[in-house]
Amino acid sequence: MPCLGVAFIAVVVGATAAVLKAWNSAGIKLGETTYFRVVCTAAVVELPWYRSFADLVEPRIRAYLGRYLGDLKKFERLNLEWKRVCFAAPEVELLKRKLLFSKLPVTLAEDLECLIWSWSREYQRRYNWSFRVAAGRICRAVSLLSKRYSVLVKLENLRGIKRKNVPHLRRWSWIRLVKLVLGCTSKKVGVALVDPSYTSSKCPVCRGWLRRRTYRMLICANCERKWHRDVAAAVNIALAEPRRMLRTPRSP
Ligand SMILES: [Zn+2]
16 A cells, blocks of 8 residues: 655654654554664554555446447457557556456447546546645644744655656656645745655665565665665655755744
């Protein structure tokens, strides 16, 4: 399930209790606390609504094919032009094997391609909504903290970076995330950009290389500590030096 990694660093010792309270009020379940140079609490916030695109479209494609299945038998006897249906999304291509079809008469294939395209728009809208809800919960925790402490939010500077590993349909525009954080947090909250290099590949504690165990689980080659991929990235971002200040933090 896609999620957002978030890490809070309490620079002032007394702020740790306030951080835990803010997590609670925003409904974020504390994942792990790390003690190294600073007290760092990290968590993953799951997207509240999530179904993969394949799960969303499979029953719809089944219903569509079911409607024409009888006719398909007749079509086979006719001399029609057949076309391989293009799903555009690699995560749905596998469905063809499951549903045991790849070619349809041209008009049906084009009709189905059109439908899948409009379903992908619908899916993207749902995914964006879900992402906004999850990010909104983090912004709420940040705003709560800013009532008592000076807060600086750090984000990766992903301007111009293409995220090849993220499926097309789940790609959230980075600039929208920056705007969301700037718009949904109090004006007193500072927002800074950090260098994104090695945030997901180095251990936040010992700086050793992280090796992949599963898609989401990483292990440090040096200290053998296990990390959730998004938590490791969040802690590294929280520890990184701000490179560009988008909004200066103000004391409450
Ligand atoms: Zn390590």
